[in-house]
Amino acid sequence: MGLARLTGALGATALTAGMLFAGAPAASADQVRDAQWANAYFDLDKVWSVSKGDGVIVAVIDSGVDANHPDLAGSVLPGYDPSGHGWEAKPTEEHGTGMASLIAGHGHGNGEGVLGLAPGAKILPIYRGTTTTTSDAMPQGIKWAVDHGAKVINISQVTPRGVEDGFAEAVAYALQHKVLIVAGSGNDAGPVRTPANVPGVLAVGAVDKNQKVWAKSNYGPEVMLTAPGADMVMAGVEGLGSCQGQYCKADGTSDSTAYVSAAAALVFAKYPDLTPGQVANRLVKTAAAPAGASQLPDAHYGYGVVQPYAALTKNIPAGSAQGPLAAGAAAPSAGPEASAGSDSDGTGAGGIKSPEAVSGIHQSSSGSSLPLVLGICGALVVLLIVVIAVAVASSRKRRRAQGLQAQAGAPYGAAPGWPPAQHSYGQPGQQPYGQPGQQPPPPYGYPQQQPPYGGNPYQDGNQSR
Known part of the structure; x- marks a missing residue:
């Protein structure tokens, strides 16, 4: 049994597998709450003493959310279904309700039901829609x-392979409006899937209760964080899918993604002026390094397992506006805290060099280095004026030299200005603004080449304390 499938009507694949909760619907409050092992890992009381995510809206793009579930009542806002059928409020599967409960579930009654990591947040349900090829x-x-x-x-969710149209533009739009997108890496132990592999998205893998990577968690250089994703208990929809009653149990990067989204909501609630990249920066720098990892980021764990309390309380300079997020889209302007965390060379806290500060390269989600097109129009204009001025002065000097050469008996038929002046710019094997023969840095690839941001900028902040 499982939800990791493609259906004829729904193009996205849910990233939760094997949903079933033994004993439901007659499960006791202890069964549901006690089975949420992640609550103890996160130490919810400690986290909630700092932030519950109040005032933050988390959109859940999924199969719809049951706003009447007792663990979500009052926490679900009116949403959206692109098809116009209203399925955002009439779930077609239990999956979306489960994700919403891990983010903002508040339980019910006297200690009953599912608790989410950010119970003060509001859920904005968006139906994932249909797809073509x-x-x-x-x-x-x-x-x-x-x-x-x-x-x-x-x-x-992930999309069918090859369906990628529109995501880059949508992610850029979100970043420009200071909205963070968190997506699951996938559940087939292969490369990171769309949309998690789109530049600017915070890609998440899954770990089990021993903080070991879940066997089916997709991996690659795009993975930035991991979170609990095995044996997760969550809210469901009675009569839908493999849930029995109102609760389900599942594995998958869906669940870990929900927890990272909730952690981001907690941070946004406490630090509302941070950009998405700066929120990601806090989450990444305070993540727990996996045991035995020799170098971070690791293709399976990213920078480690998310630790919400540390992200909320540690002294982490804001850093650059983009932080560790891939630079596939225009970053929003930094909030007022950003300047305190940036060094004069453009390096943010922990040694992250913001892509806009690195001369000659443009970072992508996998850290590949591409030639930087000189995109600052003002700089181009100034450069052009200088070049023209130099060329005019040089031309005048050549004309004077030619006059002297003619008087001294220049060879018959020699063209004015011959031989031409030699310039390093544009010559084979040479680079503008560089040394002769200098080659551009190699693109980042997994696993042989070095990761983005110059190695492991998070080593000091990645240890559990």
């Missing part, structure tokens, strides 16, 4: 979420 409705949902107040967008 070349497009997907999720990008439309991303833009709608941005326009309707979401601060975090949770996508516990």
Whole structure:
């Protein structure tokens, strides 16, 4: 049994597998709450003494959310279905309700039901839509979420392979409006899937209760964080899918994605002026380094397992506006805290060098280095004026020299200005603004080449304390 499948009507694949909770619907409050092992890992009381995510809207692009579930009642806002059927409020599967409960579940009664990591947050349900072979409705949902107040967008889904149209533009739109997108890496132990592999998205893998990577968690250089994702108990929808009653148990990067989205909501609630990249910066720098990892980021763990309390309380300079997020889209302007965390050379806290500060390269989600097109129009204009001025002065000197040469008996038929002046710019094997023969840095690839941001900028902040 499982939800990791593609259906004829729904193009996205849910990233939760094997949903079933033994004993439901007659499960006791102890069964549900006690089975949430992640609550003890996060130490919810400690986290909630700092932030519960109050005032932060988390969009859940999924199969719809049951707003009437007792553990979510009052926490679900009116949402959106691109098809116009209203399925955002009439779940077609239990998956979306489960993700919403891990983010903002508040339980019910006297200690009953599911608790989410950020129970003060509000859920904005967006139906994931249908797909063709070349497009997907999720990008439309991303833009709608941005326009309707979401601060975090949770996508516990992957698209069919090859369906990528519109995601880059949608992610850029979200970043420009200071909205963080969190997406699951995938559940087939292969490369990171779309949309988690889109530049600018915070990609998440899953670990079990021993903080070991879940066997089916997809991996690659795009993975930035991991979070609990095995044996997760969550809310469900009675009569839908493999849930029995109102609760389910599942494995998958869906669940870990929901927890990272909730952690981001906690941070946004405490530090509302941070950009998405700066929130990611806090989460990454305070993550628990996995045992035995020799170098971070690791393709399976990213920078480690998310630790919300540390992200909320440690002294982490804000850093650059983009932080560790991939630079595939224009970053928002930094909040007022950013300057305190940036060094004069453009390096943020922990040694992250913001892509805009690195001369000659442009970072992508996998850290590949591409030639930087001189995009600052003002600088180009100034450069052009200088070049013209130099050329005019040089021309005048050549004419004077030619006159003297003619008087001294220049060779017959020699063209004015011959031989031409030699310039290093544009010559084979040479680079503008560099030394002769200098080659551009190699692109980042997994695993042989070095990761983005110059090695492991997070080593000091990655240890559990």
